[in-house]
Amino acid sequence: MISKKPSDNMKQMYSEKRNTTLNKIQEAIDDIKEDNRIVTKTELMKLTGISSGTFSKDHVKELLKENKVCQYREVKTISKQEHRTKIEEETYLALKKENQKLLSKLQDYQNALDLNKNKHHKLLLDYDTLNTEHKLLKGKNQQLLEYLDALGTNLENIPLI
Numbered sequence: 001m002i003s004k005k006p007s008d009n010m011k012q013m014y015s016e017k018r019n020t021t022l023n024k025i026q027e028a029i030d031d032i033k034e035d036n037r038i039v040t041k042t043e044l045m046k047l048t049g050i051s052s053g054t055f056s057k058d059h060v061k062e063l064l065k066e067n068k069v070c071q072y073r074e075v076k077t078i079s080k081q082e083h084r085t086k087i088e089e090e091t092y093l094a095l096k097k098e099n100q101k102l103l104s105k106l107q108d109y110q111n112a113l114d115l116n117k118n119k120h121h122k123l124l125l126d127y128d129t130l131n132t133e134h135k136l137l138k139g140k141n142q143q144l145l146e147y148l149d150a151l152g153t154n155l156e157n158i159p160l161i
Helices: 008-034 041-048 058-067 080-151
Strands: none
Touching (some): 008 058
């Protein structure tokens, strides 16, 4: 079998096509990165119109490697300990926030309790004052009744208040 080697014009045409393809892919990569999105083959195929087979070519794979995208992107893995620590930190922050809410409620209840204690104390003082006045009035009433009785007044006709 005789293999034909491409002519110089064909080589130049293939080279230009490769460069055009690489430029299209690079522009698409830059656009996706500019939007802070993850660069995937699917996204690149949509934006460039280039087939998935082209992404299997060595020159395209090299470009993807240089840009660290698609299957060549760096994936950060975290250990179980880091994951656990992150969850513990999130839990700690959530508990701290909940604790602050509960402390605030507790302070509100404490203030309400203090206010009610003050009202209760005032009511007790008022009660003691009124009770003392009541006893004094009962004593005066008793003295008046005894005085009227000593004068010989008929107490049955006097209305009791």
